[in-house]
Amino acid sequence: MKQILGLVFFTFVLIILSQFTGPVEIQINDLFQKNKNALSIFWDIRFFRTLAAFSVGACLGLAGLLAQTLFRNPLAEPYTLGLSGGASLGAVTTIALGFGSHPILMTTGTFVGCWLATFVILGLGIGTRHQIEEKTILSGVMLSFFCGSLITLFITWLEPQKLQSALFWMIGQIGTERDSYSPATFVVAVTMMIALTYSHRNLDRFLLHSDFSISMGLDLKKSVILIIFAITLLTSVSVTVAGLIGFVGLVSPHISYFLLKSSRHKYRVVLTGLIGGCFFLVADITARKLGGINEIPSGSFCALFGAPYLIWLLSKRRGFA
Amino acid sequence: MNKFIVFISLISLSVSVIANSPKRVISLSPALTENLFDLGVGKNIVGTTEFSDFPPAAKKIPRVGNYQRPNIEKIISLKPDLVLLTNEGVDQITVRLKKSKIPFVVLDTRVSKTYPSHIKELGELFGKNNRAKHLGNEWKKRLSEIPLPFVEIKTLILLEDSSAIVAGKNTFLDQFVTICGGDNLVKESGYPRLSREKLLSLKPDVLLYMGMTSNKKTLDQIEAKWKARNIRFEKVDPNTFGRLTIRLARNIGTLCRAVTGNPK
Structure with missing residues (x-):
């Protein structure tokens, strides 16, 4: 519990830091004096950006936790399911059709791609009775490669300008006009934190071998489908805002395990969500500090910070639960 | 957006706009910045994009980011009463x-015949109709002075060597080359990327190279490569000929000499 309180405090510090970081310097006095421009930047631009960074990070963290629990695999993350492939294919198709500058159509394309990928892997994996997790993860990886090839094909046909927007989309960043969708992402993040904490016992059962978990009264197939739906919902609302952001989903569950020294889900769900949010906020604040008026995609900092940190964490502990 | 432009155009047509001509303008392309200076309202520009380097005074204007991705926070902080953009990849x-309720106008700068109408539109926004008309007429006059060509010289306009980006139809470069007597071998519209094979299969008489490469060694290598195939290689300044401004018409002689290879 004290870890959660600590992180809530850290989140607030980061939110304030994020609100005062950007190419335009804003003083607290500007806000009190109702400086129209400062207020506009503070609320209309930066507030949504901060909210987007936190919500996207939180959603990806939660999705990563679910993926690692479902597959009992420390390397699993939302994109292992082929969701990134589906989402990218949706986005690149939309760009290729010439709707790349239309925010609503881009969002729809991405969202549809993400969910189509889910239905494909469920269709492939669910048909059998045995080893449902293994089949799902293998279908996911295959789907990723398949979509990846299609994307490469599409990209070679794109004109330079469309190519650039496709590449920027795939690096993943916030600070675009899609930030304004972040309230929806935030609602999904909070709702999922509550819902998953509520069903923490069922999630804990997944950590056991599937024979044990079934004997403990878990309806395996139903639970797997529900978890995959939850992962897709979390991933799709974040990719529509930020494009492809890697690593947050992978690293957040590991940090929460390190802090809690336990893989039980009672506190871990909320903690992982908060860690994901903070992690991406830090990445975005750094991107803004270093970038100035020329935006650096914040997605590029995730692995830059995340990879060394994860290696350090792993070197400090013995086994994996 | 169209409604918005119509709205702006309507005010710009009325007399009131001369009294209220924009005082704090942000120009989001190097060509627009240059055109505003030509109209004599360069001092009203409070922000512009990187690479806005002509005339020299433009270098002192605060930057708001690059052409493709200007920074919205910086734009708001400069308190513009008008933002000007071109219609190439600006929708975002x-x-x-x-959303931030900043007035803006999108101008078409893609095809050369629009320069007179483009500068007229800009002139109306700033109450500089006479100056705009003058520039438009100068443009038309200079283009009409080019003698009609007899032969069509097979031309390739290469913008970037390593990824083979070329200028195709419906671009002002294509139109200028045509005026000079060139026949652009690329028939696709816009700025397509060609495959290496396709690029090498084209047999132009002249290659107009408009790359931004300033590295002498790279440039020499590119030149040697084309010359080895018995193709005339002409380096064309992208700063002068890559932007839709009056400088393009004023220097059309240079371009035509490059196309024809004729020193006159």
Whole structure:
């Protein structure tokens, strides 16, 4: 519990830091004096950006936790399911059709791609009775490669300008006009934190071998489908805002395990969500500090910070639960 | 967005706009910045994009980011009463300008015949109709002075060597080359990327190279490569000929000499 309180405090510090970081310097006095421009930047631009960074990070963290629990695999993350492939294919198709500058159509394309990928892997994996997790993860990886090839094909046909927007989309960043969708992402993040904490016992059962978990009264197939739906919902609302952001989903569950020294889900769900949010906020604040008026995609900092940190964490502990 | 432009155009047509001509303008392309200086309202520009380097005074204007991705926070902080953009890949910023209630006008700068109408539109926005008319007429006059060509010289306009980006139909470069007597071998519209094979299969008489490469060694290598195939290689300044401004018409002689290879 004290870890959660600590992180809530850290989140607030980061939110304030994020609100005062950007190419335009804003003083607290500007806000009190109702400086129209400062207020506009503070609320209309930066507030949504901060909210987007936190919500996207939180959603990806939660999705990563679910993926690692479902597959009992420390390397699993939302994109292992082929969701990134589906989402990218949706986005690149939309760009290729010439709707790349239309925010609503881009969002729809991405969202549809993400969910189509889910239905494909469920269709492939669910048909059998045995080893449902293994089949799902293998279908996911295959789907990723398949979509990846299609994307490469599409990209070679794109004109330079469309190519650039496709590449920027795939690096993943916030600070675009899609930030304004972040309230929806935030609602999904909070709702999922509550819902998953509520069903923490069922999630804990997944950590056991599937024979044990079934004997403990878990309806395996139903639970797997529900978890995959939850992962897709979390991933799709974040990719529509930020494009492809890697690593947050992978690293957040590991940090929460390190802090809690336990893989039980009672506190871990909320903690992982908060860690994901903070992690991406830090990445975005750094991107803004270093970038100035020329935006650096914040997605590029995730692995830059995340990879060394994860290696350090792993070197400090013995086994994996 | 169209409604918005019509709205702006309507005010610009009325007399009131001369009294209220924009005082704090942000120009989101190097060509627009240059055109505003030509109209004599360069001092009203409070922000512009990187690479806005002509005339020299433009270098002192604060930057708001690059051409493709200007920074919205910086734009708001400069308190513009008008943001000007061109219609090439700008939709993402217009969504945000609309949301922040900043007036903006999108101008078409893609095809050369629009320069007189383009400068006229700009002139109306700033109450500089006479100056705009003058520039438009100068443009038409200079283009009409080019003698009609007899032969069509097979031309290739290469913008970037390593990824083989060329200028195709419906671009002002294509139109200028045609005026000079060139026949652009690329028939696709816009700025397509060619495959290496396709690029080498084209047999132009002259290659106009408009790359931004300033590295002498790279440039020499590119030149040697084309010359080895018995193709005339002409380096064309991208700063002068890559932007839709009056300088393009004023220097058309240079371009035509490059196309024809004729020193006159």
